[in-house]
Amino acid sequence: MLDKNALQQLSQLKTQIVESKDQGDGEVRGSQRRFGFVRLDDGRDVFLAPDDMQRVFPGDRVRINVLTDDKGKFKAELEKLLDSPLDCFTGRYVVRGQGHFIEPDLPRFNKLLFIPPSQRKKCNEGDFLYCQVAQHPFKDGKSQVKVLENIGSPDNPGIEGKYTQRKFKLPKDWPKDSSIGDDLYAANRSDLRDIPFVTIDSAETRDIDDALWAQANDSGWTLYIAVADPGAFIAPGSPLDRAALQRANTVYLPGFTQTMLPNPVSQGSCSLLASEDRTAIVCRVQVGKDGAISDIQFSEAMIQSRAKLSYHDVNADLHGDMDLGQTCLKDLYAASLALRQYRSEHHIVMPEQADFHFQLNEQRRIENITKIERNDAHRLVEECMLAANRSAALWLADSPALYVSHAGLREDRYNNVRAVIAKEMPNLADCQFENLSGYKALIQACEHSDSALPLRSIFARMLQPGELSVEARPHFGLGLECYTTFTSPLRKYSDLLVQRCIRAKLNNTTPTLPNEAELAALQDAIRNGRQASKQMEQWLQYQYLARNTTDTVYEARIAHVNGGGFTVELLDTGISGFVEARTIPEKLSFDADTLRLFNDKQSFQLEQLVRVKTSELDDFQRKLMFLLVA
Structure with a gap:
């Protein structure tokens, strides 16, 4: 038997051995193959061999010994499982x-x-x-x-929607008491039912958030934007309010809609249906002839829409192909043109993208995909919504409120941006694109550059995501000093919160804003819903594409480029897939500044048109690989 001194010496020796090891804690990360990596807390990526990868799950927290192989590369030796979040x-x-x-x-x-x-x-x-x-x-x-x-x-018909709902844990049930009562703010409302508002949406829309009216005057136009007011019936912290917060957004899945509020509320009692008295938060602004916004006013009101109009019919009316009998459309259109011109001169107008409509069959799978180009009716509504949301951010600036911010370019891409500017836009060498004015100058210069590169698209791939904030921060994407949204309260919980901020200022009360953890949880729920919608769309799209032969050739546009290849988007359907660089004869080099793959004979750049055919397709795993067609 060892004496006390011997035991102490062994303990000290064991401690010295452990301390001499290169150990670290980190997260297991998978790969496309059987091996993996451990991303240590100190930033190192350590190789995890296939046999060890069989003992862990991606996402596990582990303690490892860091070994060095004969080539000087790091290799992980598993020491301890610290946490496994997969359940x-x-x-x-x-x-x-x-x-x-x-x-x-x-x-x-x-x-x-x-x-x-x-x-x-x-x-x-x-x-x-x-x-x-x-x-x-x-x-x-x-x-x-x-x-x-x-x-x-x-x-099973509709299995994709049922599966997606389960995978993303989208709530299915409403609280037992999800009905709404009387208007909590009836005494505060002005009567605006004499104003002939109209709504403009897709023909199939039932959850109608906004109604519009405009009239020309000597200075430009008086513009009214009336927005549905579900907050008048849903008390903060009530069972229905908590259910809406949990859902965060209405999630539009093909053939199935996961609503933020129950249909009797979002499509019935709070929807701005034609010929029905409805509560609303109304934004009134003066739009100058140059498109500048002034005289911002907000009110709680009772309104009545005169007509439910579709984008298709309004566009036809604007161009003389139809007469809808709504005299305000002419003034709404004129005001929207002025607003858009002002934004193009003083802020940033985002590039337009086509929408794609899925026609589903009895199996709730895609029968046909129709490309829908935006028209002047879409732009009219967009400008009015932007005007209302911009006005709300300015009007709320001296009060507690929730904002939507966008911090511009990612800091880790600053050197890439500077390299592009130095080569393609040397006159902007001193541009401080880290601040809003400099970023606006950069994007506006892209519109007038004679560079052969798609500069606007290159910089767009280097942007940070937008986020919610209780501080009025700049929105680089729109080129605005501050921005918020309140025009979709039937579909977005953040807009419902902003409406409560507007009401609080009108009534001289203090709104309850989410704390940092609550705001993070809300943004996570929003991202989860978007991801659910995107993945189900991909699943159905890939099923649709699988009906064609592998020899079918598609016209496509390069939408993203990295060192491993490029993502293409099919022009007729919007379906995206990947072309691996290794499938293209002769090795390609990657330019991280301009997001370009090239060699002496060919080059692949953002927005470039190419022809492709499928090489690998798994609709369930949402994996679609293309081969380039000469």
């Missing part, structure tokens, strides 16, 4: 020989997880499942799952 997930049931597994629908997760016999129930190969991790593989490389729900067979 419940969706996936596809697969059979490999005698083994039954689930193929998890998770990013960069390329391993199958074992389903024990007791959990297989009545599942069939190909079924979509909702599972929970029952055994982590860290100890012996073997994992097991528990089947919580068989979502259904891939042949």
